[in-house]
Amino acid sequence: xxxxxxxxxxxxxxxxxxxxxxxxxxxxxxxxxxxxxxxxxxxxxxxxxxxxxxxxxxxxxxxxxxxxxxxxxxxxxxxxxxxxxxxxxxxxxxxxxxxxxxxxxxxxxxxxxxxxxxxxxxxxxxxxxxxxxxxxxxxxxxxxxxxxxxxxxxxxxxxxxxxxxxxxxxxxxxxxxxxxxxxxxxxxxxxxxxxxxxxxxxxxxxxxxxxxxxxxxxxxxxxxxxxxxxxxxxxxxxxxxxxxxxxxxxxxxxxxxxxxxxxxxxxxxxxxxxxxxxxxxxxxxxxxxxxxxxxxxxxxxxxxxxxxxxxxxxxxxxxxxxxxxxxxxxxxxxxxxxxxxxxxxxxxxxxxxxxxxxxxxxxxxx
Amino acid sequence: xxxxxxxxxxxxxxxxxxxxxxxxxxxxxxxxxxxxxxxxxxxxxxxxxxxxxxxxxxxxxxxxxxxxxxxxxxxxxxxxxxxxxxxxxxxxxxxxxxxxxxxxxxxxxxxxxxxxxxxxxxxxxxxxxxxxxxxxxxxxxxxxxxxxxxxxxxxxxxxxxxxxxxxxxxxxxxxxxxxxxxxxxxxxxxxxxxxxxxxxxxxxxxxxxxxxxxxxxxxxxxxxxxxxxxxxxxxxxxxxxxxxxxxxxxxxxxxxxxxxxxxxxxxxxxxxxxxxxxxxxxxxxxxxxxxxxxxxxxxxxxxxxxxxxxxxxxxxxxxxxxxxxxxxxxxxxxxxxxxxxxxxxxxxxxxxxxxxxxxxxxxxxx
Ligand SMILES: NC(=O)c1ccc[n+]([C@@H]2O[C@H](COP(=O)([O-])OP(=O)(O)OC[C@H]3O[C@@H](n4cnc5c(N)ncnc54)[C@H](O)[C@@H]3O)[C@@H](O)[C@H]2O)c1
Ligand SMILES: NC(=O)c1ccc[n+]([C@@H]2O[C@H](COP(=O)([O-])OP(=O)(O)OC[C@H]3O[C@@H](n4cnc5c(N)ncnc54)[C@H](O)[C@@H]3O)[C@@H](O)[C@H]2O)c1
Ligand SMILES: [Zn+2]
Ligand SMILES: [Zn+2]
Numbered sequence: 001x002x003x004x005x006x007x008x009x010x011x012x013x014x015x016x017x018x019x020x021x022x023x024x025x026x027x028x029x030x031x032x033x034x035x036x037x038x039x040x041x042x043x044x045x046x047x048x049x050x051x052x053x054x055x056x057x058x059x060x061x062x063x064x065x066x067x068x069x070x071x072x073x074x075x076x077x078x079x080x081x082x083x084x085x086x087x088x089x090x091x092x093x094x095x096x097x098x099x100x101x102x103x104x105x106x107x108x109x110x111x112x113x114x115x116x117x118x119x120x121x122x123x124x125x126x127x128x129x130x131x132x133x134x135x136x137x138x139x140x141x142x143x144x145x146x147x148x149x150x151x152x153x154x155x156x157x158x159x160x161x162x163x164x165x166x167x168x169x170x171x172x173x174x175x176x177x178x179x180x181x182x183x184x185x186x187x188x189x190x191x192x193x194x195x196x197x198x199x200x201x202x203x204x205x206x207x208x209x210x211x212x213x214x215x216x217x218x219x220x221x222x223x224x225x226x227x228x229x230x231x232x233x234x235x236x237x238x239x240x241x242x243x244x245x246x247x248x249x250x251x252x253x254x255x256x257x258x259x260x261x262x263x264x265x266x267x268x269x270x271x272x273x274x275x276x277x278x279x280x281x282x283x284x285x286x287x288x289x290x291x292x293x294x295x296x297x298x299x300x301x302x303x304x305x306x307x308x309x310x311x312x313x314x315x316x317x318x319x320x321x322x323x324x325x326x327x328x329x330x331x332x333x334x335x336x337x338x339x340x341x342x343x344x345x346x347x348x349x350x351x352x353x354x355x356x357x358x359x360x361x362x363x364x365x366x
Numbered sequence: 367x368x369x370x371x372x373x374x375x376x377x378x379x380x381x382x383x384x385x386x387x388x389x390x391x392x393x394x395x396x397x398x399x400x401x402x403x404x405x406x407x408x409x410x411x412x413x414x415x416x417x418x419x420x421x422x423x424x425x426x427x428x429x430x431x432x433x434x435x436x437x438x439x440x441x442x443x444x445x446x447x448x449x450x451x452x453x454x455x456x457x458x459x460x461x462x463x464x465x466x467x468x469x470x471x472x473x474x475x476x477x478x479x480x481x482x483x484x485x486x487x488x489x490x491x492x493x494x495x496x497x498x499x500x501x502x503x504x505x506x507x508x509x510x511x512x513x514x515x516x517x518x519x520x521x522x523x524x525x526x527x528x529x530x531x532x533x534x535x536x537x538x539x540x541x542x543x544x545x546x547x548x549x550x551x552x553x554x555x556x557x558x559x560x561x562x563x564x565x566x567x568x569x570x571x572x573x574x575x576x577x578x579x580x581x582x583x584x585x586x587x588x589x590x591x592x593x594x595x596x597x598x599x600x601x602x603x604x605x606x607x608x609x610x611x612x613x614x615x616x617x618x619x620x621x622x623x624x625x626x627x628x629x630x631x632x633x634x635x636x637x638x639x640x641x642x643x644x645x646x647x648x649x650x651x652x653x654x655x656x657x658x659x660x661x662x663x664x665x666x667x668x669x670x671x672x673x674x675x676x677x678x679x680x681x682x683x684x685x686x687x688x689x690x691x692x693x694x695x696x697x698x699x700x701x702x703x704x705x706x707x708x709x710x711x712x713x714x715x716x717x718x719x720x721x722x723x724x725x726x727x728x729x730x731x732x
Pocket of ligand 4: 504552615632636
């Protein structure tokens, strides 16, 4: 087992990564001072719940904890105020009070949704992230939680740090291949923004990671979490540097929003966005020759780096304008300065973005 | 004009109280460092908007600010996730981004709703409270924001402190009498929990306050805000002493919940709750002879101190059990230790509460 500490101004919390960790949950809870009088509500989606809820419930119940259980439909559509209202209802009926806590067992959807439940239930109770997707090595760390609005992704949310993250890597075995690759996109992102040697390591080990070879998988998750933890500890509420974690997400979110959530996995959309950011960086002169390696690395993970013409340019631009990172109407992008480093660039002109969208559509980025 | 500073661990903010203050909003914004590039969204309800939105909009627009406007239906029913979703839609369409802010113009309903909008929109933007009810001297200070769930009041929310509170007392003139009296209940609460001399002063000046005589009104608001600010600054997130602000609210909230929001004003429900807390304190021996003065003071403000038998005891008890202050199933009450001081009492037994409910129904408390 590997443990990383996330150090924040007012708080620190551990990330445990390894095999067979759900069995040790009672000890981990003890480690953060949680006693049996704290009622727990386990939230999972309709795919994850039948697979793994028991694995979490059993050791906790055997150790004397009282655990309720909520299952929400799998899929991005569940990240909504509507689902939140249903979750709150279940928590009230279960008798969860301010001394209670939430366990978020699942991918980024459950983590964001159940995290926002914890952030807003009775004005905030603690929660623990139990990620079950590779992508969730990213989403489970850092405290960004929330739901979507029909007009935009993650429009309603909070910063609410988990009390702990327990990543039992055994659960990844059942993950559909496309979801593994989606998670690889965020692993690649962490390497590209922060750590060139991590990027090279990923290029070398991409086959083992895609095959979920245990050692490589745990190392990839650990290194990815280290990047995330380092950035978040410098800027918990995204007033500055944290924005670099949105590398690839400006175009990525626009693509998700225009295509309707579900057509792309999050990672696929972000992969296209990182290809676009590399092209944009080269065009604006923040970096040279980052696109070829970026494309090669993403392609190694069978992630897309081009844009189908069915997604209309005007709609993508409109969606980007609505992006949370857009300040006062100008476009803001995270751009590469090299492999392993990026910069936050404000006031990017529309013409440059149109050019990049055109190139993403052309043969160039295939 | 009177100004109180609310001092918190990481933040301080001013409360301005006086006549004609909305005209000075541009200066006040300058005072907290807000420039014209910050888009503002004014939220008000369907009663307040036609009366006072212009008074807020005009000086700001003349000073060069861009201000959007949302009107939501008046009434407690608007404190819902459903209304929140509509507000978020309007904010997105207006182009409000992370550099924007919310102005909450209204009573506690608008303050709580628009405050939660600000707390959760794009994971949190700043907001200003512009209270228009007497009750809102309480709700606008301290950062508790949120919405109701069909199963319970204020079940979904956040702690999100305003950047400023501007109480223009001129707007109280149009307040329906019943709402004035509702606000008086929270003024009385602040006196009863903290400041015996304030309670005596209220007994002496109740007629002038109910008539909204300007000097007395401003002084009552100021003294009430001082109590609130003092308590909140000691315990921003209600981990301890702040719970005393819920004096009268355990029974009060149960009554609102059982009667369906709307049958009672918030203040009326809290008045019955304070009468109940006084009786309970006497029964449990935390205080002696607090009930007669409590009843007299509430009656002076024409507030109810008895309970109609139509509200079933079992339902009231069930609602109290769901109360956020209930920890692990036991009843928790704020009880008087005298006039001007209270104590937080855990583990209050059901039998004692049943007795008090019976006495509140009887002639005794009329
Ligand atoms: N909060 C953050 O910082 C942050 C960061 C990145 C992404 N996100 C969010 O994360 C979400 C995407 O996360 P995701 O890709 O994990 O999506 P997801 O939670 O929907 O999981 C993907 C699919 O895999 C299934 N699944 C999960 N674990 C499984 C397992 N072990 N075995 C079999 N099936 C399993 C799920 O049921 C779902 O169908 C998006 O909503 C995105 O906005 C948040
Ligand atoms: N956040 C807190 O700390 C806190 C504290 C106490 C109460 N509250 C909440 O406050 C709410 C009650 O607040 P309220 O009593 O102000 O209710 P409210 O906001 O509904 O206002 C009462 C009525 O008066 C009208 N009104 C408001 N200002 C007016 C004016 N100047 N002239 C004419 N009409 C006017 C409103 O339209 C409404 O019909 C409850 O939801 C309660 O939970 C919150
Ligand atoms: Zn992402
Ligand atoms: Zn109140």
